[in-house]
Amino acid sequence: MTKYLIKRILLAVLSVFVICLITFFAMNAVPGGPFNSEKALSEATKAALEKRYNLDKPVIQQFFLYLGNILHGDFGVSLKTGRDISGTILECFKVSATIGGLAALFAVIIGVVLGAIAALFRNRWPDRLIVFLTTLFTAMPSFVFATFLLMIFCIQLKLLPVWDASSKSLVLPVVALAAYPTAYITRLTKSSMLDALSQDYIRTARSKGVPTIKVIFKHALRNALIPVITYIGPMLAYILTGSLVVENIFTIGGLGQQFVKSITNRDYPMIMATTIFLAVIMVVMNLLSDIMYKVVDPRIKLD
Amino acid sequence: MEEKGKKPPLLQVIDLHTSFTTDNGEVLAVNGVNFTLEEGKTLGIVGESGSGKSVTAYSIMQILEKNGHITEGQILFQGEDITHYSPKQMNVFRGHKCAIIFQDPMTSLNPVYTVGNQIEEAILIHSDKSKSEARAAALEMLRLVGINDAERRIKQYPHELSGGMRQRVMIAMALASEPSILIADEPTTALDVTIQAQILELMQELQRKLNMAIIIVTHDLGVIAQMADEIVVMYGGRICERGTADDIFYRPAHEYTKGLLRSIPRVDNMKEKLIPIGGNPINLLNMPKGCAFCARCDEAMKICIDEVPPELRIHDTHLASCWMNVKNQNYMEVPDKDE
Numbered sequence: 001m002t003k004y005l006i007k008r009i010l011l012a013v014l015s016v017f018v019i020c021l022i023t024f025f026a027m028n029a030v031p032g033g034p035f036n037s038e039k040a041l042s043e044a045t046k047a048a049l050e051k052r053y054n055l056d057k058p059v060i061q062q063f064f065l066y067l068g069n070i071l072h073g074d075f076g077v078s079l080k081t082g083r084d085i086s087g088t089i090l091e092c093f094k095v096s097a098t099i100g101g102l103a104a105l106f107a108v109i110i111g112v113v114l115g116a117i118a119a120l121f122r123n124r125w126p127d128r129l130i131v132f133l134t135t136l137f138t139a140m141p142s143f144v145f146a147t148f149l150l151m152i153f154c155i156q157l158k159l160l161p162v163w164d165a166s167s168k169s170l171v172l173p174v175v176a177l178a179a180y181p182t183a184y185i186t187r188l189t190k191s192s193m194l195d196a197l198s199q200d201y202i203r204t205a206r207s208k209g210v211p212t213i214k215v216i217f218k219h220a221l222r223n224a225l226i227p228v229i230t231y232i233g234p235m236l237a238y239i240l241t242g243s244l245v246v247e248n249i250f251t252i253g254g255l256g257q258q259f260v261k262s263i264t265n266r267d268y269p270m271i272m273a274t275t276i277f278l279a280v281i282m283v284v285m286n287l288l289s290d291i292m293y294k295v296v297d298p299r300i301k302l303d
Numbered sequence: 304m305e306e307k308g309k310k311p312p313l314l315q316v317i318d319l320h321t322s323f324t325t326d327n328g329e330v331l332a333v334n335g336v337n338f339t340l341e342e343g344k345t346l347g348i349v350g351e352s353g354s355g356k357s358v359t360a361y362s363i364m365q366i367l368e369k370n371g372h373i374t375e376g377q378i379l380f381q382g383e384d385i386t387h388y389s390p391k392q393m394n395v396f397r398g399h400k401c402a403i404i405f406q407d408p409m410t411s412l413n414p415v416y417t418v419g420n421q422i423e424e425a426i427l428i429h430s431d432k433s434k435s436e437a438r439a440a441a442l443e444m445l446r447l448v449g450i451n452d453a454e455r456r457i458k459q460y461p462h463e464l465s466g467g468m469r470q471r472v473m474i475a476m477a478l479a480s481e482p483s484i485l486i487a488d489e490p491t492t493a494l495d496v497t498i499q500a501q502i503l504e505l506m507q508e509l510q511r512k513l514n515m516a517i518i519i520v521t522h523d524l525g526v527i528a529q530m531a532d533e534i535v536v537m538y539g540g541r542i543c544e545r546g547t548a549d550d551i552f553y554r555p556a557h558e559y560t561k562g563l564l565r566s567i568p569r570v571d572n573m574k575e576k577l578i579p580i581g582g583n584p585i586n587l588l589n590m591p592k593g594c595a596f597c598a599r600c601d602e603a604m605k606i607c608i609d610e611v612p613p614e615l616r617i618h619d620t621h622l623a624s625c626w627m628n629v630k631n632q633n634y635m636e637v638p639d640k641d642e
Contacts (some may be wrong), residue, residue, distance in 0.1 A: 032518045075375055132369055157311060199410065199415070200407060200410040200411045201410065201412055203405070204405065204411045204412065204413070204473070204476075205396055205409070205413065205424075205478040206366050206397070207364055207366050207398065207402065207403045208397065208398040208402075208424065208428065208477075209393075209394040209396070209397040209398035209399060209425075209428050209429060209478065210394070210424065210428060210478075211390075211394055212390065213389075216391060219413050219416075222415050223323070223413070223414070223415055296415065297415055298414070298415060298460040298462070299414055299415075299460065300461045
């Protein structure tokens with residue numbers, strides 16, 4: 001187990017390095033730079049700025065300078081705002097992670113429950129209703145769903161504020177963000193639950209005199225959750241780091257919004273820092289889901 | 304039905320009909336099966352795939368697939384009809400009165416729980432033992448079924464055990480609540496030959512120790528010959544012949560049984576060529592009007608096509624349903640239907 005963890009962490013560092021490398025060079029290969037759009041800059045000022053941020057040096061050298069800096073924990077300052085990058089990212093991440101965490105929790109709980117219900121009532125009306133809803137939410141893009149939510153709950157019914165600082169304003173973004181993963185987890189749970197229910201060990205459990213409820217929750221569900229767990233890891237990484245669409249529609253200053261802003265601004269240090277942050281989260285979540293896998297299924301060997 | 308004061312038999316299956324609802328229609332898997340099982344005895348049910356032997360067993364336990372249901376007949380356990388039991392009553396019957404082990408020990412244990420957990424579960428459901436008492440009882444069961452190093456094995460997961468050991472665990476689990484009947488559905492089919500013999504011996508040994516009745520369902524005539532006091536041969540959802548092992552093996556009185564015996568090798572006559580039964584098992588969706596075996600029978604007569612043969616008593620313990628016995632006048636009497 002320890003050996004496995006060390007191996008995985010080394011691999012994770014390697015992945016993050018490769019992601020850094022690709023992003024850095026791709027970013028620099030695109031024409032234009034952070035100071036291009038500002039028309040008022042004189043040639044001399046621009047040259048001075050580029051020198052200040054090492055942009056006049058060859059790209060390879062820039063890359064290693066950058067690597068050296070981040071190894072010291074220095075992610076630099078935003079070229080746009082001049083503010084410290086680590087601070088900005090943490091601040092944005094807090095916002096995204098709150099909404100994302102709630103959405104993930106919602107998706108897992110509701111998804112597993114609905115999936116189990118659909119499997120148990122296969123081909124009866126609860127199943128049909130759930131299948132209809134999951135198809136709808138899988139197919140509907142989040143910007144359409146988010147807009148609908150705003151229209152109905154804020155404008156028509158006036159139940160919730162369009163935007164304010166209260167926790168009430170979290171409800172709609174959470175729902176909008178959770179819609180797709182909930183639908184996906186429901187479908188996943190349903191199919192794996194159906195599979196589990198048809199297994200021989202379910203017949204064994206029934207033949208022992210185990211009551212139906214316990215057959216379902218003890219014997220079938222735990223087996224059915226194994227595929228769901230593999231999905232939860234990447235889903236968490238994706239959902240915690242913020243969604244551009246949902247954050248823009250609900251004007252939430254989260255990581256998703258920040259990421260896109262930094263790209264349009266050519267804010268090199270910001271792009272790099274956000275990318276590395278997202279990569280680290282992704283790698284950590286994948287590792288966590290592999291460990292969870294082992295916890296749920298004793299047949300899995302981690303080595 | 305029975306004389307006053309006389310103890311009813313342990314298990315009596317009367318005119319059992321079980322069918323499955325499928326997209327192609329109603330599949331009649333069991334079509335009027337009768338048998339009686341006495342305490343401490345072994346009944347063997349033999350037949351090929353699709354003969355209804357496993358479905359008969361599952362009907363007794365009421366663990367049929369969702370689309371399967373008992374449509375007619377009674378299953379009397381100590382004189383009480385269990386086909387009308389509520390799910391709650393049935394859960395007491397299952398495991399506690401009657402237990403079952405299955406063909407494939409590889410897939411019959413839940414992969415995500417330890418062996419101990421699964422045996423303890425069976426104990427805890429049917430008794431008010433505490434967790435630690437259940438643990439102790441589970442350990443004892445594992446030792447009883449001949450598992451060495453039970454303390455270590457009890458903490459292991461099914462995938463860490465061999466096939467033979469898993470089947471032993473299945474037996475330990477089945478017997479944990481001391482049922483009076485053990486149904487063994489092809490208990491040795493998935494095992495190596497040497498392990499097969501061990502498992503059969505174990506079952507016989509435990510039967511003597513615990514005085515339980517066994518219903519052994521198999522397509523393996525060798526297993527049946529070794530184990531059963533009475534043998535029932537099934538074909539197409541019906542019983543075609545029944546009797547002691549001697550009756551069935553030395554004096555078969557149904558063309559299907561004769562065919563079965565011709566198709567297995569014999570130690571005393573190795574030179575004789577094995578003769579398979581021609582044709583395919585019948586389609587249960589489309590049952591013939593007469594004898595189910597008729598289409599594959601070398602001796603088939605016109606009456607076989609038109610009428611189901613009655614069950615005739617060939618000898619005291621030996622009954623068969625074959626028109627050949629009528630033709631050859633090879634019977635004692637027509638058994639009394641109201642018996």
